[in-house]
Amino acid sequence: MGKGKFFTNQEIADLLRKMAAAYTVKGEDRFRVKAYEEAAVSIEHSTSELKDLWDEGKLEEVPGVGKSLAGYLDELFRTGKVKHFEKVLSSLPAAMFVFDKIPGLGPKKSLALSQNLAITAEKDVLKRLKRAAKEGKIRDLPGFDEKSEENILRGIESLEKGEQKTKRMPLYQADALAQELISYLKKSPVVIEAHPLGSLRRMLATVGDIDISVSTNSPKEVLAYFFRYPRIQRVVSKGEKALGRVVLQSGQQVDIRLSAPESYGAMLQYFTGSKQHNIYLREYALSKKLSLSEYGIKNLKTQKVAKTRTEEEFYRALGLEYIPPEIREGSGEIEAARENKLPNLVEGKDIKGDLHLHSDFPIESSHDIGVSSMEEMIKIAEELGYEYLGFTEHNPSLSHHSKAKMVDLIKKKKEMVDKIIYSSEKSVKSRGRKLPIAIYNGLEVDIRPDGELALPKEADNLLDYIIVSVHSSFDLSREKMTTRVLKALAQPKVKILGHPTGRKIDVREGYELDWEKIFEFCLKNGKALEISAWPDRLDLPDALVREAVKAGVKLVINSDSHSASQMTLMRYGVAVARRGWAETKDILNTLPKEKLSGILLES
Numbered sequence: 001m002g003k004g005k006f007f008t009n010q011e012i013a014d015l016l017r018k019m020a021a022a023y024t025v026k027g028e029d030r031f032r033v034k035a036y037e038e039a040a041v042s043i044e045h046s047t048s049e050l051k052d053l054w055d056e057g058k059l060e061e062v063p064g065v066g067k068s069l070a071g072y073l074d075e076l077f078r079t080g081k082v083k084h085f086e087k088v089l090s091s092l093p094a095a096m097f098v099f100d101k102i103p104g105l106g107p108k109k110s111l112a113l114s115q116n117l118a119i120t121a122e123k124d125v126l127k128r129l130k131r132a133a134k135e136g137k138i139r140d141l142p143g144f145d146e147k148s149e150e151n152i153l154r155g156i157e158s159l160e161k162g163e164q165k166t167k168r169m170p171l172y173q174a175d176a177l178a179q180e181l182i183s184y185l186k187k188s189p190v191v192i193e194a195h196p197l198g199s200l201r202r203m204l205a206t207v208g209d210i211d212i213s214v215s216t217n218s219p220k221e222v223l224a225y226f227f228r229y230p231r232i233q234r235v236v237s238k239g240e241k242a243l244g245r246v247v248l249q250s251g252q253q254v255d256i257r258l259s260a261p262e263s264y265g266a267m268l269q270y271f272t273g274s275k276q277h278n279i280y281l282r283e284y285a286l287s288k289k290l291s292l293s294e295y296g297i298k299n300l301k302t303q304k305v306a307k308t309r310t311e312e313e314f315y316r317a318l319g320l321e322y323i324p325p326e327i328r329e330g331s332g333e334i335e336a337a338r339e340n341k342l343p344n345l346v347e348g349k350d351i352k353g354d355l356h357l358h359s360d361f362p363i364e365s366s367h368d369i370g371v372s373s374m375e376e377m378i379k380i381a382e383e384l385g386y387e388y389l390g391f392t393e394h395n396p397s398l399s400h401h402s403k404a405k406m407v408d409l410i411k412k413k414k415e416m417v418d419k420i421i422y423s424s425e426k427s428v429k430s431r432g433r434k435l436p437i438a439i440y441n442g443l444e445v446d447i448r449p450d451g452e453l454a455l456p457k458e459a460d461n462l463l464d465y466i467i468v469s470v471h472s473s474f475d476l477s478r479e480k481m482t483t484r485v486l487k488a489l490a491q492p493k494v495k496i497l498g499h500p501t502g503r504k505i506d507v508r509e510g511y512e513l514d515w516e517k518i519f520e521f522c523l524k525n526g527k528a529l530e531i532s533a534w535p536d537r538l539d540l541p542d543a544l545v546r547e548a549v550k551a552g553v554k555l556v557i558n559s560d561s562h563s564a565s566q567m568t569l570m571r572y573g574v575a576v577a578r579r580g581w582a583e584t585k586d587i588l589n590t591l592p593k594e595k596l597s598g599i600l601l602e603s
Contacts, residue, residue, distance in 0.1 A: 007077070012076070014040075020037045021097060022092055035069070036069075042275070098126065099113055134153070168206035178210050190216050190221045191216055196213075205542075212255070213271065215260075216259075231250070278292075348570065353388035355390035358560070363396050364409075406459065444468075447471075533572045540580075545581075548580070
């Protein structure tokens with residue numbers, strides 16, 4: 001469809017929210033306003049860039065994006081603007097849309113403030129409104145009073161501190177904060193269970209604010225304990241007995257939701273599923289004369305509420321298989337659960353090795369090198385219960401080495417790996433220990449713009465396998481990039497396409513490939529696609545993982561670690577695989593080493 005203009009999902013969601021606000025003050029049909037608001041939420045939480053879906057002609061497959069909105073978005077990507085949107089928004093003061101971000105205001109009051117205070121331009125808009133509030137100029141305006149003036153002032157201060165939902169966190173960052181807080185909560189004797197909620201529990205690539213659920217019979221004690229958490233910067237709201245809200249020293253907002261044990265399953269489900277999942281689930285429940293809430297399942301005939309202690313009980317009460325959190329996205333999981341056809345999703349314990357690691361072996365590369373020795377990484381692998389590891393340092397730099405020098409470096413690396421293998425085997429024989437993990441000698445090699453590998457062919461026989469990756473010239477057309485990648489994959493020693501879209505979350509969108517051709521080639525020639533667990537990649541993205549699984553293409557989950565401590569990042573790659581409906585049969589590195597060796601070492 002062409003390269004088009006790139007807009008992040010957040011930018012598009014913000015634009016649609018502006019339109020919803022504009023339609024509200026113009027008195028448009030409330031269903032139209034709601035449609036834009038729902039589309040904004042859906043796009044904001046999408047794990048695929050909307051631009052990528054536009055490239056594939058799949059905009060209308062996004063929940064909440066109908067034919068009309070898809071047309072407007074098509075115009076946005078083609079031209080960088082939407083004429084209809086500009087016409088609607090230009091008739092309203094720009095300041096109104098900034099005011100609308102202040103908690104509790106809403107579009108109509110935002111417009112009233114802009115008009116009555118004659119603040120229309122976007123420049124210094126919050127500073128001017130803050131001055132007006134401090135001077136008492138808002139309380140006398142129609143529809144406002146002293147209390148609302150105080151609330152506006154507090155809202156402005158929050159925005160200035162960046163404490164509102166202005167940016168989503170990377171998954172690993174949100175996960176680390178949540179796990180630390182949950183660990184703290186579980187030290188309280190009155191906390192029975194605690195879990196993350198929302199997009200974090202579904203393991204999206206990025207997360208908004210952090211929500212935590214707690215099962216307890218003593219809500220007041222839990223809240224008091226929660227508010228003593230040492231990393232809290234400010235308590236925003238002590239709320240009612242079931243909710244507390246704080247801002248951490250790191251700037252992230254955290255909500256804690258409490259439930260009695262007998263209804264904890266309902267509450268956990270209610271605040272975990274995506275908006276679309278919960279909408280479809282409510283519709284399904286209504287068809288059975290039931291209604292759903294965070295408190296349980298109500299029978300609409302008898303008005304009795306069935307409380308569920310676990311999510312398994314909750315879904316079972318609806319006549320459904322238990323739906324794992326990662327796939328609660330409103331994309332066919334409820335229908336599959338009705339027919340008992342949900343996939344048996346891969347789990348972390350199924351992973352038997354890591355095939356993309358960068359040790360500190362001194363290869364002068366155009367990329368960074370690892371900081372841990374092979375021995376240090378092997379030790380962590382043993383602790384993780386792995387059966388094998390693959391060391392895949394970057395290829396030597398073409399600009400700094402002759403072909404002969406490159407081959408010599410690869411030969412020296414092979415000698416080091418062989419020495420480690422020999423030492424391990426000797427130790428086993430002398431001490432009668434269990435056979436050590438298998439060590440594979442691999443390499444991550446750049447795919448040059450013409451599809452050739454940045455490595456002399458003479459080095460092939462010194463390696464067990466090659467991972468090929470694109471690290472430059474990201475702006476090639478879809479056709480040229482596809483040809484480039486397919487040419488590299490055609491090399492016999494190449495077994496895996498590394499981080500296949502080249503995306504870096506919130507930094508760079510992925511390059512464009514003809515995925516049907518890629519899938520077809522991989523399936524026919526026994527090539528695998530990587531799911532990189534590296535936190536700012538999580539690449540292959542989950543939507544493409546699902547397409548690959550449907551096509552029968554094999555996947556490999558790798559950590560791409562550059563230090564031994566990073567090898568535990570594998571869990572984020574597993575989460576991406578689960579979100580893509582992948583089972584163990586879809587993932588090569590769930591195979592035992594005997595079977596994997598037969599595939600990996602095949603020439």
